[in-house]
Amino acid sequence: MIEFGALNWGILITYIIANLLLGLVIGKKIKTDEDFYIGQKTTPWWAIGISVIATYVSAMTFLGAPAWAYNEGLSVIAIHLNYPLVIMAVIIFFFPFFYNAGVASIYEYQEKRFGKRARALISSLWLISQTMSSAAVLYATSVVLSFITGIDVIAAIFIVTLIALIYTVLGGITAVIWTDVVQSVILFTGAGIIFYALAQESSFSIMDALTQLKSEGKLNPLNMDFDFTATSTVWSGVIAMALYHTTVYGTNQMMVQRTLAAKNIGDAKKSYLLMGFVAFFIYFFFIILGVLFYAYYQGKPFENDNTIILQFASDYGMPGLMGIIAAAVMAASMSSLDSAFNSLSTVTTIDFYKKYFKQGKSEAHYLKASRLFTLLWAVIIIFPAILYHLHSSGSILEVLSKVGSYFVGAQLGMFVLGFFFKQATENGLLVGTGTGFVVVAAVAIGTDIAWPWYCLIGAGTNICITLIASRILDGKQHTLSEYTVKGQIKKFADEGWAEKEHGWYRLPGKIDPINYWLFAFFIATLLFLSSLQYLV
Template sequence: MAEFGLLNWSVVFAYLIANLGLGWYMSRRVSTSEDYYLGDRSSPWWAIGISVVATYVSALSFLGGPAWAYGDGMAALAIHINYSLVVFACIVFFIPFFYNSGVASIYDYLERRFGIASRAVMGILFMVTMALGAASIMTATAVVVTFVTGLSTTFAIVLMTTIVVAYTMLGGMNAVIWTDVLQGIILIIGAGIIMVALLGEIGALPQALTFLDQHGKLNPINLDWDPSIAPTIWAGVFAMTLYHITVYGANQFMVQRALAAKNIGEAKKSYMVMGYAAFFLYFSFFLIGALLYVYYEGKPFKQPNEIILVFANALAIPGLLGIIGAAILSASMSTTSSAFNSLSTVSVTDFYQKFFHKDANEKHYLGASRVFTVLWGLAIIPIAIEFASSTGSILEVISKVGSYLVGAKLAMFGMGFFSKHTSERGLLIGVVAGLVGLMFFAPLDPIAPAVDGIWLAMGAERPEIAWPWFVVIAGGINIAAAWIASVVLDGFQQDWHEHSVPGQILAFEREGKPMMSEGWYVVPGKVEPVVWTLPLLFACTLGFLAWFGTLG
């Protein structure tokens, strides 16, 4: 505590108080459960956009991005080159369905398209993956708290979870959005200071890039076809595009912000902020990690997620560690607050209100939302403690864990949008088949010996497959099994469902409804001219990375 210094502590406390004050100010607008979930739709699109960026590009990226690049070099960036394509898909297909529904939970769509069982299954999948995500974020926070204070990691996790739950209890999506804006700005400032200081310490940049090239850490475009290697360009363009479409399009955690926009045009513009900004932010975080590899000459770290903190501490710039600590603490607080808000939303709207108390008043549902916020806070503590024992990049660890369920999410929404013949019974069979099939190729550690025994009995060895491809395997099996089971059990359908993409367009044409509102398409499957700039940006990104790889 003494080493952290009075100035650093002052920065941290001032920033935490500013966040809590902003949260308290915004919470005064919360009087109903809808206010708690969506706010009063007063936030501008740019604030929602920054919130979308800051929620995902948070403490995990600030710590885990450099740690990942320190180990794998700039090739690790391949996993994150696809955001412009991802946002393109979200704007064209996902947001119109969800925004037009007028509900707080995006999983209401699945009930309208297939039935109540599919909504419940997706809600459960979301809660499992979101709890894991919130736990990983809290672990990242604990790394910082432990580093700067010397407190035990377990105590830090319990302490920070308590603070975040208390902050979230103030409630309100408006509070979440505006604290995200604040933490996003501070996070970028902290990263900028680190980058400038790092460039000053390593000397000439061309020599640093040459060093990286000599050690195989420079080229961000790895053309290796080996499926056991995670950061390849093929995994980034194909597998991780599908992965991130699910993260941003079929995830209550992210889409709930767009649902808080004033209109569908504002919702789409808020997502475009992510489409334009994400790659450049991730490039900065990964470049910091690669340059740290140059600075430390590749020496191993017991806890790689602390590398950027070790460097910041060594600089001994007055207040710098306080700024970085405040940025990461605030990022985690805001992001985890968003997680608890969305977990509470799904718990209440998709389960509690649906199956237990259908006709209670708004005051009751608001109280239930706050109770579920506390329960989820208690649930993530043991998960976060388990994550803390990991020695790899937190960002990579949570990406691996989440990848086991992404295929099911993608298949359920994908078939809802584009399949004419898929029924609910077939869809649920597909979910089970996809997960079982994935376990056959990439089993979890407890069942790996048994699965390996099956492969050996067939006269083969289980192929090594990197986690980005899990979504392709699980999703492919899921889609095939669901379609076949649907046709066998329920036969071919004569008409497109009204909540499929073709069915929605046909319904608008049949009823004579306008397909555009204030220059933005209301129906899914239609693309505004400005949205076409996102695939163009992706092409430019690939060209930039190819050029960057030649600089060594």
């Protein structure tokens, strides 16, 4: 605990009140359940893009990336090299299916392609995985509040949940997006101040620190070893984590839902392209922070590595800084929690409640149900957050990634099978997905293979077993589903539909020209990192 003071409390409370007021104002425009899920399709693409960035950066990056890099050095950046490749894959293949189908829950695609059981399965998988991931975000933020105010971590978990819940219930996805925009400004302002203060306080220059770290093996960003037990290698980053992040950005309702609020598919793609071009710089910045903290503190151990950035802010002693940092971390957390609450409610309402329990009710009824489910999921998330508090002390970013790795292979495999494999059937899919879980669990328990590879293992197993089981259980398929890539191409040709809308492709598999620039940017980041160790 540190002395927080009236100024810091004033900054933090002002931030909280501003978020609640914004939710209240936007909430007055919410009239239907569709307004709650995807807004009124008037949100500008840049706001959606900033919301996407803020949601995935979250408190995990603000706290966890420096903590991770503090221990492992610059090699951690390998996990985040793949965003340009990921964004290309998602906007080329995933977005056209979701937009052409006109869905609010992206898992409706699975029913259109396979059937009701497939949709229920992937919706359930996502509900579980998102609950665990959101709980990790909630825990990370509560660690901050406990550190700076002395509030018990468990009490802080309840407080943060309540604040994020109120404005999400009021304003739906539109409130989520606009509060994320405000929160991202606060987040990066706080991070910028910390970086400046670290540079000013250090008795050595940044270049001196990097030189020292290079001699200690902390400055090698590209580990080229073919070591499947190592987490941060180029191969795990470019191959394994590319698949992992494709699942996050392409099959995760929380991430995709906000793009469905865009005016058209072009705006949706531009919002994701923003992430593709800036993600590297964001993660590189926070990882460099961790490396510099290592030099500043001479590698001394911390009881909880996630508090390193907070400890420095406390030591620096700038008036109001801890208030800004507290607001920044709460901003990072709530930008993820509000999205999670809204998307968990959306999937529960559309994929289960509206489909199986209360069909044909009024829009007002479903809006009320959505808000009640938002409350329910907020309460549920509290319990795994408490478990994280009791059992976790390492980098919370790594903890979150490990938790997600158990589920992403199943989700990615289901969509890949739907897009590209005519012979995949629903019966085979259920068998393949179950087998994939068993294989991933066996690998995690019985081997030393690093968690980034779990997605590839799970998805690969799912695809292979599904195709075999489909042929055994249902025989050879002669009808081409219109919800495969080839099926969409045929349907566009048969119906005479335009391949483009406002200059952007609606047809899956077609590459918009800006994707070539995104790929060139990916190559440039590799070249930059390759040369970095020779420049120091």
